[in-house]
Amino acid sequence: MNESPEGSDPLAQHRVEILSMDPLILRDRYEIEYRHSYAQDTPFFLGLSKGELLGSRCTQCRYFYATPRRHCMECGHATTWERLPTTARIHTFTVCYYGSERFLKETPYVLILVEFEGVNTLFLSRLKGVDPEQVRIGMPVRPRFAKEPTYTVTDVWFEPIEQG
Amino acid sequence: MRPVYLISGGVTKFAKAHPEKDFRLMVKEAYDYALRDIPALTPDMIDGAVGSYFSDHFTRQLKAASMVQDYLGLCPKPSKRIEGGGATGGLCLQSAWEAIASGRMECCVAFGFETMSRVSTWKGNEFIALASDTNFDFPIGGFYTGYYAMMVQRHMYEFGTTVEQMAMVSVKNHINALYNPYAQKAKRLTIEQVRQAPMVATPLTMEDICTMSDGAAVCILASERIASRVCDRPVHITGVGSGSDTMRMADRPHGKVLLLPHEQESDYATLRYPGVHSFRGGRMAAKLAYHMAGIQDPREELSFIELHDAYTSSEIQTYEDLGLCKYGEGGSFVESGIPFMPGIDYGLSLPQQGRLPVNPSGGLLACGHPVGATGLMQAVFALWQLQGAIEKHLGNGMLQVSRPRRGLIHSHAGTGTYITVTILEAVT
Numbered sequence: 240m241n242e243s244p245e246g247s248d249p250l251a252q253h254r255v256e257i258l259s260m261d262p263l264i265l266r267d268r269y270e271i272e273y274r275h276s277y278a279q280d281t282p283f284f285l286g287l288s289k290g291e292l293l294g295s296r297c298t299q300c301r302y303f304y305a306t307p308r309r310h311c312m313e314c315g316h317a318t319t320w321e322r323l324p325t326t327a328r329i330h331t332f333t334v335c336y337y338g339s340e341r342f343l344k345e346t347p348y349v350l351i352l353v354e355f356e357g358v359n360t361l362f363l364s365r366l367k368g369v370d371p372e373q374v375r376i377g378m379p380v381r382p383r384f385a386k387e388p389t390y391t392v393t394d395v396w397f398e399p400i401e402q403g
Numbered sequence: 404m405r406p407v408y409l410i411s412g413g414v415t416k417f418a419k420a421h422p423e424k425d426f427r428l429m430v431k432e433a434y435d436y437a438l439r440d441i442p443a444l445t446p447d448m449i450d451g452a453v454g455s456y457f458s459d460h461f462t463r464q465l466k467a468a469s470m471v472q473d474y475l476g477l478c479p480k481p482s483k484r485i486e487g488g489g490a491t492g493g494l495c496l497q498s499a500w501e502a503i504a505s506g507r508m509e510c511c512v513a514f515g516f517e518t519m520s521r522v523s524t525w526k527g528n529e530f531i532a533l534a535s536d537t538n539f540d541f542p543i544g545g546f547y548t549g550y551y552a553m554m555v556q557r558h559m560y561e562f563g564t565t566v567e568q569m570a571m572v573s574v575k576n577h578i579n580a581l582y583n584p585y586a587q588k589a590k591r592l593t594i595e596q597v598r599q600a601p602m603v604a605t606p607l608t609m610e611d612i613c614t615m616s617d618g619a620a621v622c623i624l625a626s627e628r629i630a631s632r633v634c635d636r637p638v639h640i641t642g643v644g645s646g647s648d649t650m651r652m653a654d655r656p657h658g659k660v661l662l663l664p665h666e667q668e669s670d671y672a673t674l675r676y677p678g679v680h681s682f683r684g685g686r687m688a689a690k691l692a693y694h695m696a697g698i699q700d701p702r703e704e705l706s707f708i709e710l711h712d713a714y715t716s717s718e719i720q721t722y723e724d725l726g727l728c729k730y731g732e733g734g735s736f737v738e739s740g741i742p743f744m745p746g747i748d749y750g751l752s753l754p755q756q757g758r759l760p761v762n763p764s765g766g767l768l769a770c771g772h773p774v775g776a777t778g779l780m781q782a783v784f785a786l787w788q789l790q791g792a793i794e795k796h797l798g799n800g801m802l803q804v805s806r807p808r809r810g811l812i813h814s815h816a817g818t819g820t821y822i823t824v825t826i827l828e829a830v831t
């Protein structure tokens with residue numbers, strides 16, 4: 240936090256910036272710092288840091304989720320962590336030329352939903368290392384992992400598997 | 404449960420920005436309009452209110468509905484805030500319906516608003532994207548247009564839906580809005596212009612997507628006792644339904660279709676449902692609302708529909724969820740001309756034009772989408788349709804559906820996480 244002549248009152252640290260006098264419009268900011276816990280989904284993020292993509296398998300009905308889910312939606316029983324296959328296909332995709340403010344600088348970027356053989360649900364990720372024009376539903380892809388983990392879901396992304 | 408009536412409504416002009424009015428004043432304008440339409444209703448007859456707005460971030464104010472409650476002079480009467488993403492307005496209307504149906508209130512105000520102009524468009528998109536799973540979806544590149552684009556890419560892959568069919572929805576809704584002075588973005592468009600607009604997320608262009616708005620809407624609901632005393636043409640709410648689906652699109656199952664009364668299992672022998680191509684929560688909402696209203700075949704028993712067309716693609720997907728056509732036929736449904744208004748020139752060849760108008764108001768695509776107001780705006784337009792009062796309120800009768808008997812309104816949140824369907828009927 241910057242030193243300010245007004246002292247430690249956080250509200251006083253805003254310099255007034257007037258955008259309009261009638262109606263009176265001021266520039267205003269609002270920031271929050273969290274101690275965000277992944278709680279029961281922690282093993283998924285630790286898995287990414289070790290180059291492992293973990294799904295959730297129901298111990299009772301065997302339903303296999305491609306996303307972290309400590310309890311089964313189908314029957315309510317606990318799940319166990321199970322590695323997802325290392326090859327997959329694009330279930331659907333889009334190329335984003337605009338985005339939320341946070342991601343505008345990354346445009347154009349490719350979002351994909353990934354389908355894995357033998358897994359009941361899908362996984363949302365980025366597709367990298369491809370000409371956006373060439374992306375197709377059904378295209379084979381494999382996960383890649385960040386060397387320096389950020390402990391967010393962006394520690395995994397997908398790339399096309401070379402055909403040939 | 405006892406009968407519930409919609410007896411009046413008001414809407415502000417939806418606009419990109421109303422910097423000279425805050426949310427309290429916007430709601431007050433819509434509220435006063437609604438009160439003027441039924442002068443026999445006095446404030447002492449109102450038992451309470453339900454408020455609707457989506458985002459505390461947009462408002463930069465928590466518990467903003469309390470500030471509306473006092474601005475309208477409704478303290479100390481009962482009040483609460485309903486929040487359900489894009490379906491906030493539809494859920495608010497149904498909450499007011501519950502208050503009357505249960506006998507808890509005789510007359511209840513449902514008010515909704517959003518002020519989206521106080522941040523930039525892309526910051527606004529970020530606020531909306533925070534209504535997706537912030538651990539698993541948002542960090543990937545959270546952007547609702549991107550999510551809907553992925554859904555319709557799969558719809559196109561499964562069913563052969565085309566971008567031109569989607570563009571027809573944009574043409575229809577923007578041209579309808581030329582006759583709706585409350586709309587934000589009325590204009591004459593062609594399929595080519597929709598496709599040549601800047602690409603946002605393939606295949607959705609700027610003209611396939613609704614815009615952010617400032618606006619407010621108010622509905623007043625009442626029991627039969629109050630309605631018959633203060634309103635010449637009350638509208639009976641005969642069906643309410645709602646549904647839900649998983650927050651993460653990735654978690655949607657691939658199973659069997661939830662069937663409506665006019666469908667058979669054999670219609671969908673090979674379809675894996677809902678996947679990400681269809682909205683199971685919308686189908687559930689329709690099924691419950693049709694059951695309550697006694698509707699066997701919505702294609703024959705509805706006069707018009709106001710549905711949540713945040714994207715041209717979601718209008719096509721919603722035709723199918725509501726059973727206006729079979730799953731997979733949404734694209735050919737719009738080509739048939741059935742959901743267009745009769746008597747308006749769209750510059751398109753429409754063999755069955757106007758059989759069942761969808762979004763005569765212009766929908767979200769053209770009216771705008773001030774989230775908390777949107778579902779209530781649909782109810783107000785449906786009320787005016789069923790009262791035969793479109794000309795009175797819009798200043799022209801071009802969008803008046805001829806002798807409407809029954810209307811459907813549909814409000815939708817997230818990637819289909821909450822959806823409401825409400826059926827309204829003219830009282831004869």
Ligand SMILES: [Zn+2]
Pocket residue numbers: 297298299300301302311312313314315316
């Ligand atoms: Zn299970």
